Amino acid sequence: MSKLKRKNTINGNAESSIALLYSSSEENEEELFWENINEPYKSILEDCYYLNEEGKYNQLKQITNSIKYNRINYIKLGLQLYQVKYYHLYKNEYKSFKDYCEKAVYYPVWRANQVIDSANVAIKLIKLGFNIIPQNEAQARLLIKLNEEQLMEKWQEVLNTYEPYKITANRIERIVFGEQSFKKGTLKLPIKVITQIEFKALENGMSAGDLITKMMAGELTINYDGCVETRVIDNENYRENPTPEMINQWEKDLQKLAFQERSIVDEFAEDLAEEVKNTVTDFKKVIKKCFLKSFFRTIVVNPH
Known part of the structure; x- marks a missing residue:
């Protein structure tokens, strides 16, 4: 790139973006610092270099159209x-x-x-x-x-x-x-919980508010493995008219959940209780109730 090795003197602050385009590499004073760096950075800085060289002769209309173009790129x-x-x-x-x-x-x-x-x-x-x-x-x-x-x-x-x-x-x-x-309201939650909600929402291409709203409306559930699933059946109908097979499976799942030495419910409840510095026993009752409600939704959506 010998044609680029000509050095121009730029007036003003030596740290300005234009001045930096004309600075040498540490290894070779005859080369511009961006001549041997990786793409896409090399191409964008080369474009900027030529843009500045040509800009001395451009009309305002040309530059204005270029700015508009880049804004909607x-x-x-x-x-x-x-x-x-x-x-x-x-x-x-x-x-x-x-x-x-x-x-x-x-x-x-x-x-x-x-x-x-x-x-x-x-x-x-x-x-x-x-x-x-x-x-x-x-x-x-x-x-x-x-x-x-x-x-x-x-x-x-x-x-x-x-x-x-x-x-x-x-x-x-x-x-x-x-x-x-x-208009947005506020909800006081532990930072750890807010971070998890925001991460799960981001992972699924929605806002935290959308994720919570859809969960409250029963439009989606989060399984134990962290996967988000959209409800595709009428849960109300299943709860009101469950099949014998579903009732049997619910009983097995509840038995398994109730007699685990340390269940997921306990761990979930105690973690949250610790976050808000509440009394574990009292707070666990509230969380267990919410968690079991969520659990029922999950097994109704995904009957065995």
Whole structure:
């Protein structure tokens, strides 16, 4: 890369991003420090170098269009992820799309799918004739679940309500989901429990609030192995009209649970009791009641 070995003198702070682009490597003063580093960092810094060289001669309109392009570049990112997924481009090197996302581009697969869906939202809005679209993936993500009619209506409402530079993800959320649903209450829980809830929610591509809401509504359960399962049967019907086989299995499971020397219920209850510095005996009664309720839900969803 001899054409890059020319050193320019940059006025101003030597630690500025532009000045750093012209700094030498420690091994060779004739080389720029980024010439021999790994991808994708080499390519992005090379692009920045040439961008600065050409920028001296660019018109403001060119630079402005480039800035706008980069702000909505999540569309391109989503399309690239979709290509890898749809055409199974990962199959020769990775076990699955999930494996590819985690090991190649450092995305949990649910986030990669969100970016794909967000790009789809942006393309739909452009097709619908909007000149202003969500400026980042976080904004577009809030519109994913809307059908085309709702998407057009809600995005137009966003544009009618706010100047483009005032549009934020929070403001979009208020318009899409309503002011009331945007209000959040508080719940005092041990930090350890909150961390576990947030991790489990993140692992399954939802917010902590969504996870708890779905569990309370009985839409999903968390098994003993930590796997989240969606309910696919009418549990109320099963509880009111259980088969003899189900009753027999329930009795066996309860017997096994009750006579374990140290049951899962005890461990679960005592851990939580310790977290909140409560009296173990009193708090265990409450936790056991909740845990058994959850246990019944689990075995109804997954009858043996």
